[in-house]
Amino acid sequence: MLNVHILVGTMTGIAQLVAQEIELAFAGPELGIDVAFMDALDRRVFEQPGVFLICTSTYGQGDVPDNAKAFYADLGACRDSLAHVHYGVFALGDSTHVGTYCFGGKRFDEVLSARGARRIGEVMEHNASGGTLPEDVAIEWFPQWLQQVCAALAADPAVAAANAGHPGD
Numbered sequence: 001m002l003n004v005h006i007l008v009g010t011m012t013g014i015a016q017l018v019a020q021e022i023e024l025a026f027a028g029p030e031l032g033i034d035v036a037f038m039d040a041l042d043r044r045v046f047e048q049p050g051v052f053l054i055c056t057s058t059y060g061q062g063d064v065p066d067n068a069k070a071f072y073a074d075l076g077a078c079r080d081s082l083a084h085v086h087y088g089v090f091a092l093g094d095s096t097h098v099g100t101y102c103f104g105g106k107r108f109d110e111v112l113s114a115r116g117a118r119r120i121g122e123v124m125e126h127n128a129s130g131g132t133l134p135e136d137v138a139i140e141w142f143p144q145w146l147q148q149v150c151a152a153l154a155a156d157p158a159v160a161a162a163n164a165g166h167p168g169d
């Protein structure tokens with residue numbers, strides 16, 4: 001069974017809604033999905049088996065949301081390799097913020113890739129001014145991201161074995 005851990009950075013709950021909708025729509029016997037706010041997280045979250053979906057909005061002048069700041073800072077201070085980590089990014093933003101569009105998700109992408117973590121797929125950007133609902137876009141986007149996840153893991157047998165968990169899980 002594959003586990004997807006969705007890590008949520010949010011100010012007003014929209015990224016949380018996106019994560020919950022993905023969990024509701026796709027979690028099942030073959031796919032474990034859990035949702036965690038970033039508030040209390042640090043680098044140790046990446047010690048658990050599975051793949052990670054960073055689901056975060058952007059605030060201030062291209063900053064990560066308040067509840068993501070400590071986690072982001074911890075990753076920035078981290079000197080450990082995160083080469084075992086596979087992750088995707090669903091970034092929420094608003095294109096009226098020219099120059100900092102979706103920077104919250106992009107910042108996490110940068111800090112994770114700098115530690116050797118491997119992104120699966122492109123950073124998915126949702127534009128709050130684009131006339132679509134982020135949860136609808138996420139539901140459409142997630143299956144093809146999952147296909148990319150499966151392809152990446154299949155190409156890496158060691159990772160596939162680690163992500164498979166223990167017999168009887």
Ligand SMILES: Cc1cc2nc3c(=O)[nH]c(=O)nc-3n(C[C@H](O)[C@H](O)[C@H](O)COP(=O)(O)O)c2cc1C
Binds near residue numbers: 092101
């Ligand atoms: C005060 C404020 C600052 C924002 N700054 C940015 C920004 O710099 N770049 C961006 O792409 N979006 C920015 N946004 C847009 C939010 O990221 C977007 O509306 C998002 O969907 C909010 O999701 P959340 O409820 O999960 O926090 C800003 C929104 C507000 C209210």
